[in-house]
Amino acid sequence: METKGNGNAASGRMVIDSISKSYGMGPLRQKVIQDCSFTLEPGKLTVLIGPSGCGKTTIINLLAGYEEIETGSISIDGKPVKGPGGDRLVVFQETALFPWMTLMQNVTFGPRMRGGRNSREIEGDALSLLQKVGLGDFRDKYPTQLSGGMQRRAELVRALINSPRVMMMDEPFRGLDAMTRELMQEYYIRLFEEHRITNLFVTSEIEEAIFLADRLVIMSYRPAQVRTVMEINLPRPREFSMLTSKEYLQYKKDALEILHEEAMKAFSTGTATCVADFLEAYSEIEEKK
Amino acid sequence: MQIPSAKPKGDAVLAEITNFEAMAFRLKQWIKSPRPYLMVAGLLLFLAVWYMTTELFKLPRFEKLPGPVAVIREWLSEDPSYGISIYVSEYYLHIIKSMMRVFEAFGLATLLGVPLGLFMGWKKVFRDYTFPIDETLRPIPMLAWVPLAILMWPAREAAIVYLTFLAAFFATTLNTLLGVESIDEVYFRAARCLGSKPRHIFFRVVVPGALPYIFTGLQISMGVAWFSLVAGEMLAGEYGLGYLIWNSFVMVQYPIIVIAMVTLGFIGWASSAAIRFVGALLMKWKVREVSP
Incomplete structure (x- = not known):
């Protein structure tokens, strides 16, 4: 299948160089992100993982340009990033499909806004993408008529159709049930492997992270810093059968050890939720062994 | 491509159920349920x-009130003893006069109130300018405006429409403003991120996003418009249902009061239904149907 904007595979290198961010005023001011540096390699899938509440969404907001960085720099293909722009697209945690537009209107929103192409062409592209994620028959439905998983898939398509240089996914599958989530991961990884757009995927689920990633960036607890960068050298296309391979389990064990330390730090600062989240994930792998 | 297909199996079946069949089925269920009988x-x-x-018993304090038999007999009479029935053109003149006034006032309030509310919600600076004034004027009961309305407007007609307009205007503006504020920030972000210019955001996010609240506002506005209209007509009218009620009281033609009241009830209900109908047409996306 020929797709438009495949030229992006060669570009879309995003360099994040020691960025920081604080919130609050006066004595309440708190550093949320501190000297955070990592690189999104062109055409690769980078997964950002860290304990809940460590500031992952803040990083997305900074990279997307919704909020301003205090120090450091962000650049795409050598050009500094300022404010929100069409070269970076975000798929949000909650569904952001416009409820007042049909699926087709939602998906074609970006190309229509930018103009320059006729609507039949745009709709043709949109339909072929929708069919790929099994939504071809739902083009004239409104978002509320779709299930959560369908909405997430539609959102993937709405971002992808714009052929951005970088796609950023902020815990996009959160809140879906386990089976839908697995299905979504499969749709997502296939779309990624086909289009090879630079991707940043934020999650707090270790299994999802390793299954998807070329590179795993593990964040520390607050203030968030890059704790470790792990290269995940599992072969592509990824298959769920890999979840039982020796390499996979080794990656998972290594990653969890680091995350465990971070969770303990979070525990000592007294944030209960992230510890609970983490311990659940950790005990799982202990049991499996 | 190894993407698993998610073809809906029930889709074909659902498509065969036409709208008409669905309506007939709902009607049948409704007749079977106790609801229509309880209503009757x-x-x-x-x-x-x-x-x-x-x-029948002519209880004390009730004996002067017109009873249902007297009212209905008068209403349906070809030769009514007090001059108002469904066969008398004057009855319709009152109705049309009142409806015209409400239509003018409501139309003006919508034309001015909706854009104003949208701008107040969209541009924070504009909101900061106007909101305190709006919030102070809004709670003033319409009756308190009567003297100023009479002083302001040379003709009684204009004064009545003005009073009706004011009530409707505040309700529409406030609800439109709330409607814009109810739109989740994520839609603005998504729109910007997908390359929208400000005017796109206004027409494709602000307007449709606020629409549910706007229509709630229009329904409230229609209600208060009728309320103010009747008050205005009682004080200063020459025609209209409010005038008819007050005049019949003064002239001791009690059955007409009830006829005019019930007429107001029906027209009010019909105008609300009309707004709901237009709203449903404009907001098809609000309709939750069975997802296939």
């Missing part, structure tokens, strides 16, 4: 109590 029973009970208190 409630209405009959109300009429019975009214009849017994006013016409």
Whole structure:
């Protein structure tokens, strides 16, 4: 299948160089992100993982340009990033499909806004993408008529159709049930492997992270810093059968050890939720062994 | 491509159920349910109590009130003793006069109130300018405006429409503003991120996003418009249902009061229904149907 904007595979290198961010005023001011540096390699899938509440969404907001960085720099293909722009697209945690537009209107929103192409062409592209994620028959439905998983898939398509240089996914599958989530991961990884757009995927689920990633960036607890960068050298296309391979389990064990330390730090600062989240994930792998 | 297909199996079946069949089915279910019978029973009970208190037993304090028999007889009479019935053109003149006034006032309030509310919600600076004034003027009861309205406008007609307009205008503006504020920030972000210019955001996010609240506002606005209209007509009218009620009281033509009241009830209900109908047409996306 020929797709438009495949030229992006060669570009879309995003360099994040020691960025920081604080919130609050006066004595309440708190550093949320501190000297955070990592690189999104062109055409690769980078997964950002860290304990809940460590500031992952803040990083997305900074990279997307919704909020301003205090120090450091962000650049795409050598050009500094300022404010929100069409070269970076975000798929949000909650569904952001416009409820007042049909699926087709939602998906074609970006190309229509930018103009320059006729609507039949745009709709043709949109339909072929929708069919790929099994939504071809739902083009004239409104978002509320779709299930959560369908909405997430539609959102993937709405971002992808714009052929951005970088796609950023902020815990996009959160809140879906386990089976839908697995299905979504499969749709997502296939779309990624086909289009090879630079991707940043934020999650707090270790299994999802390793299954998807070329590179795993593990964040520390607050203030968030890059704790470790792990290269995940599992072969592509990824298959769920890999979840039982020796390499996979080794990656998972290594990653969890680091995350465990971070969770303990979070525990000592007294944030209960992230510890609970983490311990659940950790005990799982202990049991499996 | 190894993407698993998610073809809906029930889709074909659903497509075969036409709208008409679905409606017929719903009607059948409704007739089978106790609801229509309870509605009729409630209405009959109300009429019975009214009849017994006013016409059958003529209870003290009730004996002067017109009973249902007198009202209905007068209403349907070809030769009404007090001059108002469904066969008399003057009855319709009052109705049309009142409807025209409400239509003018409501239309003006919508034309001015909706854009104003949208701008207030969209541009924070504009909101900061106007909101305190709006919030101070809004709670003032419409009756308090009567003297100023009479001083301001040379003709009684204009004064009545003005009073009706004011009430409707505040309700529409406030609800439109709330409507814009109810739109989740994520839609603005998504729109910007997908390359929208400000005017796109206004027409494709602000306007449709605020629409549910706008229509709630229009329904409230229609209600308060009728309220103010009747008050205005009682004080300063020459025609209209409010005038008819007050004049019949003064002239001791009591059955007409009730005829005019019930007429107001029906017209008010119909105008609300009309707004709901237009709203449903414009907001098809609000309709939740069975997802296939």
